[in-house]
Structure formats: structure tokens, C-alpha cells
Amino acid sequence: MSDPLVSRMRRFGTTIFAEMSALAVRTGSINLGQGFPDTDGPASMLDRAVEAIRSGVNQYPPGPGLPQLRQAVSEHRRLHYGLDYDPDGEVLVTVGATEAIAATVLALCEQGDEVIAFEPYYDSYAASIALAGARLAAVTLRPKEGRFTFDPDELRAAVTPRTRAILVNSPHNPTGTVFTREELAVIAEVCQERDLIAITDEVYEHLTFDGVAHVPLATLPGMRERTVMISSAGKTFSVTGWKTGWVCAPPELTRAAQTVKQFLTFTVGGPWQLAVAHGLREELGWVAELRAALQSKRDRLMSGLSGAGFEVLKPSGTYFVQTDIRPLGFTDGLELTRRLPELAGVVAIPTQVFYDHPERGRHFVRFAFCKKDEVIDEAVTRLKRLG
Ligand SMILES: *Cc1c(COP(=O)(O)O)cnc(C)c1O
Numbered sequence: 001m002s003d004p005l006v007s008r009m010r011r012f013g014t015t016i017f018a019e020m021s022a023l024a025v026r027t028g029s030i031n032l033g034q035g036f037p038d039t040d041g042p043a044s045m046l047d048r049a050v051e052a053i054r055s056g057v058n059q060y061p062p063g064p065g066l067p068q069l070r071q072a073v074s075e076h077r078r079l080h081y082g083l084d085y086d087p088d089g090e091v092l093v094t095v096g097a098t099e100a101i102a103a104t105v106l107a108l109c110e111q112g113d114e115v116i117a118f119e120p121y122y123d124s125y126a127a128s129i130a131l132a133g134a135r136l137a138a139v140t141l142r143p144k145e146g147r148f149t150f151d152p153d154e155l156r157a158a159v160t161p162r163t164r165a166i167l168v169n170s171p172h173n174p175t176g177t178v179f180t181r182e183e184l185a186v187i188a189e190v191c192q193e194r195d196l197i198a199i200t201d202e203v204y205e206h207l208t209f210d211g212v213a214h215v216p217l218a219t220l221p222g223m224r225e226r227t228v229m230i231s232s233a234g235k236t237f238s239v240t241g242w243k244t245g246w247v248c249a250p251p252e253l254t255r256a257a258q259t260v261k262q263f264l265t266f267t268v269g270g271p272w273q274l275a276v277a278h279g280l281r282e283e284l285g286w287v288a289e290l291r292a293a294l295q296s297k298r299d300r301l302m303s304g305l306s307g308a309g310f311e312v313l314k315p316s317g318t319y320f321v322q323t324d325i326r327p328l329g330f331t332d333g334l335e336l337t338r339r340l341p342e343l344a345g346v347v348a349i350p351t352q353v354f355y356d357h358p359e360r361g362r363h364f365v366r367f368a369f370c371k372k373d374e375v376i377d378e379a380v381t382r383l384k385r386l387g
Contacts, residue, residue: 008130015123016353020337027341030379032301033349035173035319037370041237042286045279049242052271061270063262065093065246072277073246081216083224085248092258093273095265096243097203097232100257101167102128103264104199104228104247107256109134113164115199118150120174120354120361122201125167137163138356141175143313148175148322152186159190165197166190168217171204174354174366175322176315178212181220188220197253198227203235203245206287208317209295218248228253233276235319236287238370244272294319294369297376301369304380309387310365319370322351326363328386333365344382 003010017034024031040046064070070087077083085091094100101124109115111133117125119138129136137158141148168187170179179187191198198217205214218227232245247257302312302321310323330336333350340346351364369376 012127016349020347020349023341024347029341029345029347030375031347032367032379033347035368035370036240037238038372039238041239042279042283045237045275045283048278049271049275052274057270057274061267061273063267064258065268066270066273069093069273069277072280076280077248081219083218089251090248090254092247092254093268094245094247094261095268096234097201097230097245098124099264100230100245100247101201103257103261105129106132107260108197109164112162114160114162115165115167116158116163117167119356120351122169122173140360146314148177155190159194163196165199167199169201171208171214171317173318174320174351176318176320178208178214178316181215184215184217184220188223191226192222200227200229202231204318205231206236207291207294209298210316212316225250237279242272244268244276297369300373301367301376308383319368320366321369323365324363325365332362337365344385346379346382
């Protein structure tokens with residue numbers, strides 16, 4: 001039989017994460033590829049989920065999400081960012097940020113529309129845009145003074161009459177860049193001048209370092225009314241398997257996303273929703289400790305990677321550090337990461353797979369530091385064999 005998969009999805013075969021995680025298992029390597037923590041979230045939050053299951057919260061919750069979580073999300077946005085979202089009509093609970101992004105793109109893009117995203121980009125963006133029959137237009141982030149950023153003229157030039165939206169991920173995976181207010185102002189200006197919607201992926205909103213603050217694009221003048229603000233519990237509370245996320249947006253944008261979301265999954269598991277509502281209200285102290293611990297893990301991995309001969313770019317947020325492999329005598333990150341288990345017993349991710357222009361990311365490799373200190377130390381010891 002010829003490939004039964006629809007043509008618009010054929011280029012999304014197996015993800016690099018599946019390939020590299022399988023390689024890690026097969027070779028007994030340390031996996032610094034996929035970004036998930038190897039420790040649990042706050043105990044009281046885990047208890048709340050168990051309690052919810054035991055007390056009968058086991059049938060379909062309402063489509064937009066349980067009121068307790070919508071209320072907690074709304075309070076959190078107001079407390080942290082001074083943004084007001086009505087829990088009834090401006091907050092939608094989704095199956096992780098992934099579904100929020102997919103539902104939003106499917107809801108807003110006609111066939112042939114274009115969505116701008118900054119490359120290297122999170123891999124689900126391209127797939128969601130392709131499912132919608134839309135086209136991704138990539139604007140490249142390049143290292144400048146030690147961090148990845150974009151050229152405002154390249155962003156302006158990427159807008160066409162078919163452009164519908166800009167997808168903005170800050171703190172940014174996989175580069176670790178946290179967009180500054182100035183960078184966000186450029187994006188805001190382009191959105192307003194060209195009447196575009198901003199879709200923001202803010203799943204690392206709490207995981208920033210060195211006192212760098214995350215600024216939501218929706219807090220910039222004129223942006224709340226044209227921004228679909230997306231986040232989730234996975235990264236904030238180290239529960240990536242819970243897949244509980246949310247959209248905050250004006251009523252008509254929220255309604256559009258919900259119209260699609262209701263036929264993708266209808267709703268999200270009730271116990272997770274109650275537990276995450278509890279986390280947002282009671283466990284942000286735990287999150288502050290997580291942030292401090294991640295910053296020290298970042299420093300630990302960065303100094304180890306430098307010692308092993310990589311050029312390291314310092315991230316201001318997320319779980320990831322980018323390295324330039326050329327000082328070690330390598331030029332192709334895909335080739336290196338496929339050989340890394342045999343050379344050093346470590347698995348990492350070649351950054352080039354997140355580009356529409358892979359040549360622009362060929363010499364970068366991404367390492368995750370959301371792992372126990374002893375795991376990072378052992379990986380560094382092994383990587384020193386490369387030199
Ligand atoms: C992990 C991640 C997601 C997915 O979030 P879920 O809530 O697990 O769906 C989305 N965007 C980025 C940038 C991520 O790193």
C-alpha cells in the first residue's frame with residue numbers, strides 16, 4: 001500500500017526526540033536530549049490529584065475547563081502581570097500548551113494563510129500550521145552578543161498580505177532567549193501595523209534566570225486585544241506528563257479556539273485541573289526554588305560543556321543550553337549527535353532540525369539541564385572524552 005498518511009503531514013515522520021531517546025536506551029547513554037525533569041513536582045499538588053480521583057472527580061469536566069482552574073489562572077495573570085482575564089469567557093483549559101497552539105492555529109488560519117515563527121522553533125508549530133493548510137514563514141534567531149535574537153527588518157520583511165499571525169515563544173525553546181521589552185515592542189508594532197494576531201507560547205514563563213523577568217507580549221500597549229496567550233503547568237510544576245494548559249484571550253479569540261478544541265478533545269482530565277489550580281494558588285514558592293535550582297544546574301552544565309571544549313551560549317531561561325560544536329572540530333550537529341553515544345555515552349539534540357533553513361543551525365547542539373546534579377556531572381565527565 002502506498003503511504004496512507006495525508007501529504008501535508010508526510011514530512012513529519014518520527015521526531016528527533018523519538019530517534020534520540022531510542023538511541024539513548026539502546027546504547028545506555030545519558031539522555032540530555034528531551035526536556036523533561038527527572039524529579040517530581042510539589043507534593044501537595046500531587047496529593048491534590050490523588051484526592052480528586054479518590055473523591056469522585058472522574059467524569060467529564062465542562063468544555064472550557066473547571067471553574068476552579070479558570071479562576072486560578074485568571075488570578076495568577078492578574079497577580080503576576082496585572083492582566084485581567086474573565087474566567088468565564090476569556091480563559092480556556094486545554095490538553096497542554098500543545099493543544100492550545102493547535103486549536104488556536106486551526107481556528108484562525110484559512111488554507112493558504114501564513115504564520116510567522118522564529119526559528120529554531122518548537123516542533124509542534126510547523127505540524128499545527130501544516131494541519132491547518134497554512135504556511136510557516138520562519139524568521140531566524142541568530143547569536144549576537146552571546147544570545148539569540150532577530151533582525152527587526154527581517155521580521156517586517158516576512159509579513160505578506162497572507163500573514164495571519166505571529167507565533168512568539170518566550171522564554172524561547174531551544175535557544176534560551178527571553179525576549180526583552182524592546183524586542184517585544186518591535187513584534188507588537190508589526191502586529192498592530194499589519195493587523196496580525198499574536199499567539200504566545202509562554203510555557204517557561206517562570207523559568208528565567210539571573211533576575212531576567214519574563215514580559216508577556218499581552219502587557220504591551222494595544223496587544224491584549226490581539227494576543228492569544230498560552231501557557232501550561234508542565235514546565236512550571238515539573239509535571240510534563242499532566243498535559244494541562246490554558247489559553248487567555250479576548251472573548252472572540254477564546255471562543256474561536258474553543259470551537260476547535262471541543263472537537264479535538266472536548267475537555268481535560270478533572271483531577272489534573274484541580275491539582276493545577278491548587279499549584280497556581282499555593283505552590284509558587286516551590287516554583288521559585290525550582291527556578292533557583294535550574295539556574296545552578298544551568299551553570300553546572302555550562303561550565304562542564306566549556307571544559308569539554310564546546311562554545312556555550314548562556315540561556316536566560318528554559319531547560320536548555322545551546323553549544324557551538326566547531327571548537328571541537330565538528331561542523332554538523334546531526335552527524336555529531338548520532339555518533340555522540342558511541343563517542344561519549346551522551347545523547348543531545350541537533351538544533352538544525354528546528355529550522356526551515358537547517359544550514360543556519362548546523363553547528364549548534366542543544367543540551368537539557370533539567371536533570372539531577374549527579375546526572376549532569378556524569379554527562380560532563382563523559383563529554384570530556386571528546387577533547
Ligand atoms: C514543552 C513545550 C510545550 C508543550 O507544552 P505542553 O503543556 O506539554 O503541551 C510547548 N511549547 C514549548 C516551547 C515547550 O517547550
